[in-house]
Amino acid sequence: MxxxxxxxxxxxxxxxxxxxxxxxxxxxxxxxxxxxxxxxxxxxxxxxxxxxxxxxxxxxxxxxxxxxxxxxxxxxxxxxxxxxxxxxxxxxxxxxxxxxxxxxxxxxxxxxxxxxxxxxxxxxxxxxxxxxxxxxxxxxxxxxxxxxxxxxxxxxxxxxxxxxxxxxxxxxxxxxxxxxxxxxxxxIYSDIDKACSVDTDGSAKLVLTQEIDFLLKRLIRRSSQNPLNPNLINPLSGLNNEKGLINAFNAKKAGKSGHNVFLSLFEIDHYTSLLNTLSKEDMGNIFKKLGDILNMYEQPLDVIAHTDDNHLVFLMSRNTKQLALEESEKIIHTVEESSFTTAQGPIKITLSGGFLLKPPAKSIDEGVEEALKLIEKAKETGGNRIAQQRNRHNSHN
CATH class of the missing domain: 1.20.1420 (A middle domain of Talin 1)
Known part of the structure; x- marks a missing residue:
């Protein structure tokens, strides 16, 4: 009971x-x-x-x-x-x-x-x-x-x-x-920890409190609802693919008036090494968990996607750049502190990210290309951080 x-x-x-x-x-x-x-x-x-x-x-x-x-x-x-x-x-x-x-x-x-x-x-x-x-x-x-x-x-x-x-x-x-x-x-703390956890090992989470049980069931129902066309979904993670990203962004564009749109692009550090070590199923679980972590920071007008080259795109609508940047950094830190279940046992991974303000005149693809350059800057300093665009054109930090 x-x-x-x-x-x-x-x-x-x-x-x-x-x-x-x-x-x-x-x-x-x-x-x-x-x-x-x-x-x-x-x-x-x-x-x-x-x-x-x-x-x-x-x-x-x-x-x-x-x-x-x-x-x-x-x-x-x-x-x-x-x-x-x-x-x-x-x-x-x-x-x-x-x-x-x-x-x-x-x-x-x-x-x-x-x-x-x-x-x-x-x-x-x-x-x-x-x-x-x-x-x-x-x-x-x-x-x-x-x-x-x-x-x-x-x-x-x-x-x-x-x-x-x-x-x-x-x-x-x-x-x-x-x-x-x-x-x-x-x-209660254990149940809250389970509710906050984004492990995707497929095992059912046994909770002992009514309220947390209700929240978990509600989250499961929400995650099981998929009104999008399967052609718009990345099968590895269940997130939007590139087409789904454009489709969802255009659908929510009307609600973004008065808000700035920021683009955060994330890449797994040492991704090639992980890909050579882990199975496809393990990689799918990792991306599903990363998607769950991003979903923790998602707001109604935001769009999250998983591209074919295995980057995670987070288009966020926020009032200020500082707020959007802080949330992007929280995602980096949350991933660093999380464990990811694999057939070889729990592992730790980190992300590198690129963050920028998406100008209305630029397409999402152009923003992603710019963010990829920022990711390279983040990886040059050891990764596990997010690099942002300076105010000066084509300058990064």
């Missing part, structure tokens, strides 16, 4: 959305744990401040007063910080329990602060009783702090457990998504 590229990408987007939501939840949980840890730190700080007050030396009343008042102020701030609302409080814990513990903490904290201040200001004769009241308030305050700390530790553990589950889910889901869509995307 063929897979749908559209469905694959839709499912991939859905999977990435789910992973993204999971990542957001994990981030929120970690932020939440950090907030709970700050609460826990504020509660621990109250322990330290209580001990600081209780062990204050009252022999120096002024210094003791400064220390105790400062510690009392810090306790008030720490109590406030230990009760600050966290981002997900309403979703992961009981607000009523939190509020009840906080009220008890505020009451016992205030009682301890009042008794601590009273103890620091009490007269010598009442110091002992004031100290005892402060210690009793301290016991109640510490009890509330411990209960609040136990509660904070509990919800931190719950948040960590949730974060662990989300992290495990994201790891497993992410790994599955990676493996699955790595495989699916490789399938």
């Amino acid at each position: 063929l897979i749908s590229i559209r469905k694959v990408f839709f499912n991939l987007k859905t999977a990435l959305l789910i992973l993204g939501i999971g990542g957001m939840i994990l981030t929120a949980q970690l932020f939440h744990i950090a907030q709970y840890s700050e609460r826990l730190g504020a509660l621990k700080n109250q322990h330290l401040l209580i001990e600081k007050i209780v062990h204050t030396d009252l022999s120096d009343p002024k210094m003791a007063d400064i220390l105790i008042n400062g510690a009392v102020s810090e306790i008030s701030l720490s109590v406030k910080l230990s009760g600050e609302e966290a981002l997900l409080d309403a979703f992961v814990n009981s607000n009523e329990e939190q509020a009840s513990l906080l009220r008890s903490l505020e009451i016992s904290s205030q009682a301890f602060q009042d008794n601590a201040l009273f103890w620091s200001e009490a007269l010598s004769i009442s110091k002992d009783s004031a100290h005892q009241r402060m210690m009793n308030a301290r016991t109640a305050f510490l009890g509330d702090i411990d209960r609040m700390m136990d509660y904070q530790v509990h919800i931190i553990q719950e948040s960590i457990a949730t974060a662990k589950m989300v992290a495990i889910f994201l790891f497993i889901a992410g790994f599955i998504v990676f493996l699955l869509y790595r495989y699916r995307l490789n399938q």
Whole structure:
């Protein structure tokens, strides 16, 4: 059963959305744990401040007063910080329990602060009783702090457990998504590669995606349609011959008004050596593949032909010379990068080309003759390149 590229990408987007939501939840949980840890730190700080007050030396009343008042102020701030609302409080814990513990903490904290201040200001004769009241308030305050700390530790553990589950889910889901869509995307890439390939070894291309299968079938139907007279076709490649070239060019001439017509002529480098080495069938396959490569760049008003002397003619209608030249160079590079199937195994070939603007006054044959001279210039520099006509008459580069 063929897979749908559209469905694959839709499912991939859905999977990435789910992973993204999971990542957001994990981030929120970690932020939440950090907030709970700050609460826990504020509660621990109250322990330290209580001990600081209780062990204050009252022999120096002024210094003791400064220390105790400062510690009392810090306790008030720490109590406030230990009760600050966290981002997900309403979703992961009981607000009523939190509020009840906080009220008890505020009451016992205030009682301890009042008794601590009273103890620091009490007269010598009442110091002992004031100290005892402060210690009793301290016991109640510490009890509330411990209960609040136990509660904070509990919800931190719950948040960590949730974060662990989300992290495990994201790891497993992410790994599955990676493996699955790595495989699916490789399938899609393989099908695209098959669709772009112009191998003509006669074997059917097995594709796994609906869209690429449709495109290949459409291309096959298109290539099988041959409304032209067989006398206008080169039997070796299935492209237009010289007569077919003239016929097709004249048929499309009316649509070329306003466009420049450029002629690119291609010749296989070391053609004689290939001809002596390969069979006629292999040469036919090579020319069919070269025709398929040219067809990749063909536009509605273009004409492609295979001449009797085994040159490939590409008459292209383009707005600018630069655009036509770039496409001709792309053809050279595509051929260089392609493999050609033969009975002796895959081989590599290159092309040399001649490129020029076809003046309206010149016939196609005259343009081809001029392009042949340009090909000789390209071959003199090693081939595998395209030579173009300079602006000066009878000058080439």
